[in-house]
Amino acid sequence: MKIAVIGAGYVGLVTAVCLSEVGHDVMVVDNDMGRITLLQAGTVPIHEPGLDLLITNNAAAGRLQFTAAMSRAVDHAEVIFIAVGTPPMEDGSADLRYVLSAAGEIGRVMKSFKVIVNKSTVPVGSAALVHSEIQRVLQDRDVAESVVFSVTSNPEFLREGDAIADFMSPDRVVIGLSNDGHYTRTKALMEKVYQPLVASSEQIIWMDFASSELTKYAANAMLATRISFMNEMATLAEKVGADIDCIRMGIGSDKRIGKSFLQAGTGYGGSCFPKDTKALVQSAHARGLRMRVVEAVEEVNNAQKNILVDAVVERFGENLRGRQFAIWGLAFKPNTNDMREAPSRVVIEALLRRGAKIAAFDPVAMDEAARVLSDDLGLSIARVPQFSFALDAMSALANADALLVLTEWDEFKQADLAQVKHALASPIVLDGRNIFSLTETASLGLVYQGIGRRNSLAQATGISALTPLNTFAESD
Numbered sequence: 001m002k003i004a005v006i007g008a009g010y011v012g013l014v015t016a017v018c019l020s021e022v023g024h025d026v027m028v029v030d031n032d033m034g035r036i037t038l039l040q041a042g043t044v045p046i047h048e049p050g051l052d053l054l055i056t057n058n059a060a061a062g063r064l065q066f067t068a069a070m071s072r073a074v075d076h077a078e079v080i081f082i083a084v085g086t087p088p089m090e091d092g093s094a095d096l097r098y099v100l101s102a103a104g105e106i107g108r109v110m111k112s113f114k115v116i117v118n119k120s121t122v123p124v125g126s127a128a129l130v131h132s133e134i135q136r137v138l139q140d141r142d143v144a145e146s147v148v149f150s151v152t153s154n155p156e157f158l159r160e161g162d163a164i165a166d167f168m169s170p171d172r173v174v175i176g177l178s179n180d181g182h183y184t185r186t187k188a189l190m191e192k193v194y195q196p197l198v199a200s201s202e203q204i205i206w207m208d209f210a211s212s213e214l215t216k217y218a219a220n221a222m223l224a225t226r227i228s229f230m231n232e233m234a235t236l237a238e239k240v241g242a243d244i245d246c247i248r249m250g251i252g253s254d255k256r257i258g259k260s261f262l263q264a265g266t267g268y269g270g271s272c273f274p275k276d277t278k279a280l281v282q283s284a285h286a287r288g289l290r291m292r293v294v295e296a297v298e299e300v301n302n303a304q305k306n307i308l309v310d311a312v313v314e315r316f317g318e319n320l321r322g323r324q325f326a327i328w329g330l331a332f333k334p335n336t337n338d339m340r341e342a343p344s345r346v347v348i349e350a351l352l353r354r355g356a357k358i359a360a361f362d363p364v365a366m367d368e369a370a371r372v373l374s375d376d377l378g379l380s381i382a383r384v385p386q387f388s389f390a391l392d393a394m395s396a397l398a399n400a401d402a403l404l405v406l407t408e409w410d411e412f413k414q415a416d417l418a419q420v421k422h423a424l425a426s427p428i429v430l431d432g433r434n435i436f437s438l439t440e441t442a443s444l445g446l447v448y449q450g451i452g453r454r455n456s457l458a459q460a461t462g463i464s465a466l467t468p469l470n471t472f473a474e475s476d
């Protein structure tokens, strides 16, 4: 099948590459010429495990091409995915500028029937707006009678870092259709697109536009709610001497609850949860409603991003001049270089503002971090003498008064903690992702603070790495 994907970002590239991998003939168009030139030369502009190999293979097989010319991409395809950004506007609502501009550009060059698929995360009503925008441009061109098209809503649920696996084996595919004259043809084409990716056609959930568009926001709001719920529970657990990891396993093994997205930490970031929860609140507000649960989720998350800053201030005081901190992890989560809304940005800004020195290390996100931190601070991070990027995780620790762990990269999980203790100026580890064992840190004499973990017992006795099961057996 001939497919075009507009937008060579995280979602567009993954969509295009996976669709070509299952045999479709895909052309990707982006208006960032630099990005297209890189891709044509075989360089992948983002970090996503497995993406580079799939791009190389499918481009070599002639199933994947990159272009900056919208007309080429539109001429090529029967089905056109829009996968451009929908960043938040000042009031939190989704900015549809890029989606509508892509729609207008399609309308300007379209010559025959196409299915336009809205893959960007967009508020209810956007599929209809895309339809109107294309129709308006076709009318301007005086071809609205002869050039017909249909629009579908097909939100994407992939997780950065696991994007290829998520796209290749989706839990479900949600498709919103309109009951217009092209319903049957459009449904058949969408089935053909996804048929190689789903085990059975029941995995495709068909619905109307509004339900499909809202499903995406509902999914992200639910996942964000689980995280904020656990983070709030972690704070209480610490106060009452309970361990959030025991609680996580205790409730996660209940099938009604499930195990995913229950990990306490320094808060969620990324391009989706923060912006989508805001947009959901805003779209309810525009209809005279409040999403009180989702508002609370955001409030908890904003506070959570500061939790390690609070821990630093509690130990070292407000004035951090003369103090140095090592930061492990900059990306908002492992296996990506995405720094959008990463908690590290909040922590770095807050520590620098208090006069601290920072040496930071991330396995893949340091270039991207340099770019966004410079934006945050309003000057090039290279010109901030208190801040440096370390060559590797261990060298970040030299002279540090504490290590702050902000991203749960495997490389950090496997660190030799005896070496960590030796390298630090003072043996304090503030573990914002609960990656280290309480027993091991206690036995090495590290001063360890996680999120909602039962530190006091660990440090007093060195026996706290009880699995939750043992813990329960003991107290029975």
Ligand code: NAD
Binding pocket: 006, 007, 008, 009, 010, 011, 012, 029, 030, 031, 032, 035, 083, 084, 085, 086, 098, 101, 102, 105, 119, 120, 121, 122, 156, 157, 158, 159, 160, 271, 272
């Ligand atoms: P991104 O910013 O990484 O990529 C967007 C790309 O679109 C950029 O390369 C940009 O140059 C290009 N673009 C913008 N306007 C264009 C136009 N008119 N013509 C051609 N190219 C154009 O964005 P992303 O993270 O891939 O997100 C895309 C959408 O998917 C968003 O709505 C997002 O909310 C949603 N989404 C993202 C994820 C994720 O994990 N990143 C997951 C699910 C859904």
